[in-house]
Amino acid sequence: MNILASEWLKVRTVRSTYLNLALSLGGILLGLAIAWTAADMYDSAPPHQRARAAVAELEEVVVIVPQLCMGILGALAITSEHATGMLRTSFTVVPRRWPVLTAKSVLVGLLGLLAGTVTVFGTYTLSRFVIGDRFSGVYATPFLERLPTLVTTSLSVPVFALLGLGVGAILRSTAGAVATLVGLAYVIPMICGNLPEPWSERLGSVMIGALPRQITGADLTNSVYGSLLSPSAAAAVLTAYAAVPVFVGTLLLRRRAA
Template sequence: MAVAQVLRSEWTKIRSVNSTALTLGLAVVVSVGLGMLISALSKNEFDKLSAEDKLTFDPTFTAFSGLTLGQLALVVFGVLVVASEYSTGMIRTSLAAVPQRATFLFSKIAVATLLALVVALVTSFAAFFLGQAMLGNHSTDLGSPNVLRAVIGAALYMTLMAMFAMGVAAILRSPMLSLGILMPFLFLVSPILGNVSATKKVAQYFPDQAGSKIMQVVIPPDDDTPYGPWGGLLILALWAVVAMVVGYALLKKRDA
């Protein structure tokens, strides 16, 4: 089957599932809404901050506060795109129609990634502009140094997290198992280990922590991370690539 036909087929599958619109819609609403709320609260509390905290206040990163939770919706989207066919048994039909497993898997990932990127771009720009509106006099703009990089980087970060989830789902072949590992890891394990001095140096190489550096404009003076914003995004990209390659290798080896 031609690649173009497979791409159209995967697009039809994705848009015909109700959970697609639900998860992507949640990613936007949660990211933007929570970012606006935290930005408004930050504006009200700004005068109470210490002089040091005021100097290191990052209005861009503050507007992206909701992305930490909103990204989980994109992770769910990535998992469901790949693993839902295993739970329904449709994977046998899909592989019978497209026996070239590389074409099957990477066409699915390509379509889902493009959709995730579009949603992530809308989310990051909306979160930024609405967050700055809530911050009032403490806001910044796209023309300020590194701000546009952070806004575009936020979209790339969310997209890569969705791709990482797709790779994990291809490895585990189960929506419940994939989400049962990813959700606690991203929501509990990574933040906890990142705040413990004994494990912080390891946790900073986790995909979420490394990738989120791209969204920071103001770097705290006590930040000793050994990589910069683009280096962190590269680490996240490597996590995503490794997960997808391993997922393909297992798909090629295993039965449907």
Template sequence: MSTLTATRPAAPAAERNTSGLTRTIASEWQKLRSVRSTYMYLSAVVLSVAVGGFVAYLMTADYDSSTPDVQAVFGSADPGQLALPVTQFCLAALAALVMTSEYATGMIRTSLTAVPARGRMFAAKAVVAAAVAAVAGLAMSFGSYFLGAAITGDRPAPIRAWESLGDAMPSLLANSASVVAMALLGLGLGAILRATAGALVAVTAILFVLPIVAQFLPAELGMKVFASLPIQLPGQLAGIDPNAVYDPWGAGAVLAAYGVVALTAGWFLLKRRDA
């Protein structure tokens, strides 16, 4: 007597790939939220908003005691001006650690054994890094806006950065987009350099050293380089920078290039090099 055994049909390749990517993303998220450095960097973002709020409070107090002619040329008390570069750095550093920490501990071999498809593993890391950066960027941007509005109250421009949330929205979204781009840049640099120190030095140079270097370049070149730096691109992307070199589309393309170029180079080297 023969026995017929029912076999379950194999899932289509596309379905298996999607399921595999979903599980890999879940695994990468589990890794990220289980390490102390994640909370340290996110706490630094919160602290930067708080410090920015304190600076805004001091500026507002100084504004109230100034003469009308001084008030007319006062800077805006926007906590986001201080919090944005700190948030860009913290999320870029955190994303770099997503790669470099595994190389430092040797866990990269375990990860590649569990997920032999290196492209899928790298894509999952990028999704997790971008998602965390988007949430952190939005929280920083909107938190800074509401804190600044509460501090400046009904005082007029220029001390009050924005008349309403609607007016501020393009800038808040552009700031958040820049944080995501810097996180992807950090992840790419982590894959390229495979060392935490090297990745942090590279991120620091891009965010804080190049703006100084740009000031010593010939005027036209220096202006172009300065306008292309991450700290200057959000204002141009939002269309609010009076000295913009790029229109919003151009600024968006340059900002995206930071993440795309770094990720492409990181993926290429991850595929080529041994763990």
């Protein structure tokens, strides 16, 4: 508990924590702006265009904002201490080292869960209110039917936070960790989407963005991702995104000099 309290003190006394949390929650405002613009365009469109108009579930669009922000927060939790030398002090007090990374994992995971839940459910609530029954009733699905996907989408945010922490521990570089996160969130999915079949479907199915819907068995027909995984396999892959980098980072922390 002392280690956890010490790490919490570090996290809550740096401005980057509050900045990343604020930017994450700013995703709600982004979703609201998109919903408002889409509703206005729909209302001003002629009937034949309204019949063909479509809009994505906006909470699944803006979730990338807290994903990246919390991923960066996770990376900074370890790379900033490498840069300042504070990590050597932590390891002097806790020579076994792994409890330090465990405490950091708990904290960034909880912060990611908070940011993800508030952003996803906040965006969903406001988008449903603004869009109403427009766009062929994209937000007309009952809340309880959408709840599993909302929950799994929210869980992707702490996964990114832990992924950032693990990659930061492995690379010891903030820039390298951020580049890796951006690659997983933006670059690799775009590359996968332009590959010939069956590789586009196969690789797209294991991208983080594809996993929340596959876990719940939701429809991915109009998604840019694949949908080859069973719910249990998708859950295992999502867990691996968080657990494997942290595990590897822990092993390297125990073997390398701080």
